[in-house]
Amino acid sequence: MGDARLDAIARACRVQIIRMLTHAGSGHPGGSLSVIDVLVAIMFGRLRHDPTRPDWPERDRIVLSKGHAVPALYAAMAAAGYFSDDALITLRKLGSPLQGHPDRLALSGIEAATGSLGQGLSVALGLALGAKLAGSPSRVYCVLGDGEIQEGQVWEAAMSAPKLGQPDHPVDNLTVVVDYNRIQLDDFCAKVLDLEPVVTKWQAFGWPVIEIDGHDMGQIAKALDQAEATKRTPTLIVAHTVKGKGVSFMENNPEWHGKAPKPAQAISAIREILGVTEAGWDAFVAADTATAAIVDELRRLDAK
Amino acid sequence: MPAKASRAAFGEALIELGAKDERIVTLDADLSKSTMTAGFAKKYPGRAFNLGIAEANMVGIAAGLALTGRVPFACSFACFIVGRFETIRISVAYTNANVKIVGTHVGVAIGEDGYSQMGLEDIACMRALPNVPIVQPADEVETKQAIAYAAEHPGPIYLRLTRQNLEPVCPPDYAFRLGRWCLLRAGSDVTLIATGGTVFNALEAAKLLEREGILADVINASSIKPLDEEMLGRSASKTGRVVTIEDHSVAGGLGGAVAEWLAEVRPTPLKRIGTTTFGESGDPRGLYAKFGFDPAGIARSVAKFLGR
Numbered sequence: 001m002g003d004a005r006l007d008a009i010a011r012a013c014r015v016q017i018i019r020m021l022t023h024a025g026s027g028h029p030g031g032s033l034s035v036i037d038v039l040v041a042i043m044f045g046r047l048r049h050d051p052t053r054p055d056w057p058e059r060d061r062i063v064l065s066k067g068h069a070v071p072a073l074y075a076a077m078a079a080a081g082y083f084s085d086d087a088l089i090t091l092r093k094l095g096s097p098l099q100g101h102p103d104r105l106a107l108s109g110i111e112a113a114t115g116s117l118g119q120g121l122s123v124a125l126g127l128a129l130g131a132k133l134a135g136s137p138s139r140v141y142c143v144l145g146d147g148e149i150q151e152g153q154v155w156e157a158a159m160s161a162p163k164l165g166q167p168d169h170p171v172d173n174l175t176v177v178v179d180y181n182r183i184q185l186d187d188f189c190a191k192v193l194d195l196e197p198v199v200t201k202w203q204a205f206g207w208p209v210i211e212i213d214g215h216d217m218g219q220i221a222k223a224l225d226q227a228e229a230t231k232r233t234p235t236l237i238v239a240h241t242v243k244g245k246g247v248s249f250m251e252n253n254p255e256w257h258g259k260a261p262k263p264a265q266a267i268s269a270i271r272e273i274l275g276v277t278e279a280g281w282d283a284f285v286a287a288d289t290a291t292a293a294i295v296d297e298l299r300r301l302d303a304k
Numbered sequence: 305m306p307a308k309a310s311r312a313a314f315g316e317a318l319i320e321l322g323a324k325d326e327r328i329v330t331l332d333a334d335l336s337k338s339t340m341t342a343g344f345a346k347k348y349p350g351r352a353f354n355l356g357i358a359e360a361n362m363v364g365i366a367a368g369l370a371l372t373g374r375v376p377f378a379c380s381f382a383c384f385i386v387g388r389f390e391t392i393r394i395s396v397a398y399t400n401a402n403v404k405i406v407g408t409h410v411g412v413a414i415g416e417d418g419y420s421q422m423g424l425e426d427i428a429c430m431r432a433l434p435n436v437p438i439v440q441p442a443d444e445v446e447t448k449q450a451i452a453y454a455a456e457h458p459g460p461i462y463l464r465l466t467r468q469n470l471e472p473v474c475p476p477d478y479a480f481r482l483g484r485w486c487l488l489r490a491g492s493d494v495t496l497i498a499t500g501g502t503v504f505n506a507l508e509a510a511k512l513l514e515r516e517g518i519l520a521d522v523i524n525a526s527s528i529k530p531l532d533e534e535m536l537g538r539s540a541s542k543t544g545r546v547v548t549i550e551d552h553s554v555a556g557g558l559g560g561a562v563a564e565w566l567a568e569v570r571p572t573p574l575k576r577i578g579t580t581t582f583g584e585s586g587d588p589r590g591l592y593a594k595f596g597f598d599p600a601g602i603a604r605s606v607a608k609f610l611g612r
Contacts, residue, residue: 057373104399112371113398116390122361123395126368126376129353133329134372153391156361164365168350 003045003217010040010217013075014246014273016088019294020071022266023301024092027100030256032072034181034214034241035143039064041220042141043076046228051081054108058136061111061127065120066145066179067101068258073110074098082109089297118151120144124174125161128234132169139228142176147184150193155205162206162233174234175227176207179214181243183254198238207236214239246273263302267295305444307469310500311408313447314465315340318377320448321455322348327375328455331366333359338467339379339408360388367401375402375455382407382423382464389429396460397433404454405430408465410440411551411583412595413501415468418585423464428556430462431529437482438529440464442503443472446526449480457482464500464528468588471504473524485532487539491519494606495539498549499525499558502577505592506549508599513606520606528558531565540572547575547606551597554578575609577602 013036021027039062043049048060064073071091078085083097090096097107101115112123124142131138148154164171180198182189189195199209208230212219220239227235243257244250247269250261261269274291276284285292322328322344329351330341336354345352355362359380366378378385385407386392396403410423430438439454439461441447447465454461473488488503489510498506503524510520521539525532525548540546546566548559559576566572577596584591592598596605 112367112401113394116394119360119364119391119395122364122391123368123371123399125361126365126370127372128368129365130369130372130374133350133369133374136372138372153358153360153364156355156358157364160355160358160361160365164353 003221006040006044006217009044009079010037011273013040013072013079015270015294016075016078016085017071018247018261018266018269018273019298020074020088020091021260022263022298023089024260026092026260027071028068028258029250029261030183030243031066031069031145031179031181033245033247033250034243035066035069035179036072036075037215037217038143038177038179038220038239039072039076041217041224043080045221046224048139051109054082058138060139060141063112063114063120063124063127063140063142064102065114065142066117066148067115069145070102073102077109117145117148118153121154121157121176124176125157125164125171128171128174129165129169131173132165132171138173140174142174144176144178146178146180146182146195147189147192149178149195158202158205158207170232171234172231175224175237176234177237177239179241180238181241183243183252183257185257187254202236206233208233209236209238211238211240214241215245248272263298266298270294305472307471308444309467309469310441310447310465311340311467313444314406314451315343317448317451318344319347321452322351325375325455327373329353329369329374329376331355331362331376331378333357333362333380333384335380338381339406341377341379359384360391363388363391363403364395366403367395367399370401370403375404377404377406379406379408381409381421382426383421386423386426386429393433397436400435400459402458403460404463405460406463406465409467410464411466411501412579412591413466413468413551413588415588415591416585419583422583424553424579424583425556426464427528427552427558428560431556431561436460436462437527438462438464439482439526440500440528441526442500442524443470443474445472445474445478446480450526453480453482466501468501470501473503473507480526483527483530483532485527485535486524487521487535488524489520489522491521491543493518493520493543494545494547494610495521495523495543496547496549496606497523497525497558497562499528501551502549502597505597505599505602509602509606512599512603516607516612518607518610518612525558528561531561533565536562536565537570540566540570544572545610546572547577547609549577549597549602552578554580575605577605
């Protein structure tokens with residue numbers, strides 16, 4: 001079961017991910033496209049936040065531990081009103097608050113610097129515990145990459161989490177999502193260092209685990225509900241996703257882990273994301289001024 | 305006042321500060337009996353978190369707690385906590401999380417446990433981070449003041465504490481200030497700049513040198529970052545000869561920091577006393593003699609440096 005509103009936001013964010021990465025000329029499309037549905041489901045489905053007051057103490061928090069997918073977070077933040085869509089194309093440019101990986105000091109709304117993989121879950125645990133100690137209703141969402149869980153610190157954090165704050169302040173205000181797109185930088189995870197069995201590993205560390213299709217808004221929402229309803233322990237959601245989701249030539253292809261599309265490729269990608277046929281594209285663009293502006297901007301980039 | 309380890313003074317200071325400041329919490333990695341936070345944990349059990357032997361996770365959790373308004377003291381042996389440098393670098397420093405990183409058991413002075421437990425490169429690592437001050441107090445009075453300062457300092461800070469007892473060295477009216485050193489003894493022939501466990505020995509060495517007609521400025525450099533550039537410049541100009549003395553590697557330590565400043569700002573002949581090899585097991589007194597950190601060893605190095 002989908003959710004038309006969230007699907008539409010995610011689709012618009014996918015377009016922005018492609019747009020900003022193409023302007024940047026570098027970055028990580030594959031993992032940004034795999035995680036965007038989960039991020040949109042969290043930010044637009046339930047996050048208690050106020051983009052005009054990013055330092056509101058009782059806000060819910062997102063820690064994107066797989067910091068290389070930050071274009072997805074930037075796209076969602078822009079859609080939520082933290083900054084304008086126009087700022088997105090400053091990604092990775094000198095002086096931009098949109099750093100190549102999340103920088104808390106550069107951009108309000110980023111909760112922690114990440115990108116050095118393996119660290120975000122520990123910070124999220126501290127945020128969750130701190131909220132509990134302060135008696136705050138704040139909820140914390142942490143998104144891990146699948147390859148990221150090869151880092152040892154993740155398992156230190158996994159081992160500590162079910163016991164942390166017990167008995168008075170258990171961190172059941174923490175939901176963790178693994179974006180299981182099966183591909184890391186060098187190759188398929190199964191070829192580099194197999195992660196399996198992922199579910200039983202986390203269960204053995206004391207976590208309740210929910211497996212879902214990470215592109216199905218209905219399944220994501222249900223899992224987030226279930227996590228929120230779980231008391232006395234944080235919950236792990238294994239979101240099965242497709243790397244490069246929405247762009248046929250990027251899907252399931254390790255080549256697109258960390259490479260930006262060229263403008264012509266970006267325009268094809270945007271057409272696919274919007275679900276328009278090649279034959280219908282010119283008419284679609286002619287009728288849709290927002291898309292026309294993005295396409296025009298990309299064509300000018302090509303001419304440079 | 306009897307000699308006291310700075311880790312012990314730290315443990316006492318935390319209990320006192322914890323009563324006044326609800327924000328203070330401690331995190332340990334199964335060494336709370338050694339870092340001396342166990343007393344705080346006993347007094348405030350809901351505010352002390354033992355994360356097991358997992359320092360990187362401890363540092364990250366401390367960062368998260370800091371971002372929600374707590375003032376976490378994350379504690380372990382200096383080599384183990386700074387050994388998780390990448391987590392400190394990103395989750396604490398780059399995030400600018402208000403974490404107090406406490407490294408105890410610094411230097412060869414820990415003795416019998418040997419090199420693997422000795423913090424000998426921690427200053428070098430932490431100095432490279434742009435926003436983390438480094439403080440190493442020299443006695444009980446200074447430790448308690450430095451801990452109180454750290455609790456109020458708005459941002460990450462690294463505190464370097466000893467296992468061994470430290471003789472009192474600070475004057476009665478002493479007041480710790482970040483970036484300010486303390487001139488403990490005034491001379492004219494050479495400047496001795498020591499930190500932590502070597503300060504008392506530098507003072508004793510100055511007495512030995514006086515017998516040979518060498519008068520030394522002796523400075524307690526508890527603020528390793530930032531340096532007290534004013535005092536360093538003034539003393540170096542006066543004596544024309546500078547010696548640094550630290551129970552840490554000369555590469556990147558206090559000696560490294562002083563060398564960099566002098567070379568750029570006021571070129572002055574410099575002798576750095578510190579480690580240049582791995583440490584080893586032994587009794588602390590014997591190790592200090594072997595590494596030349598005892599009063600006689602310091603005096604010998606200084607006399608040689610001055611060509612006497």
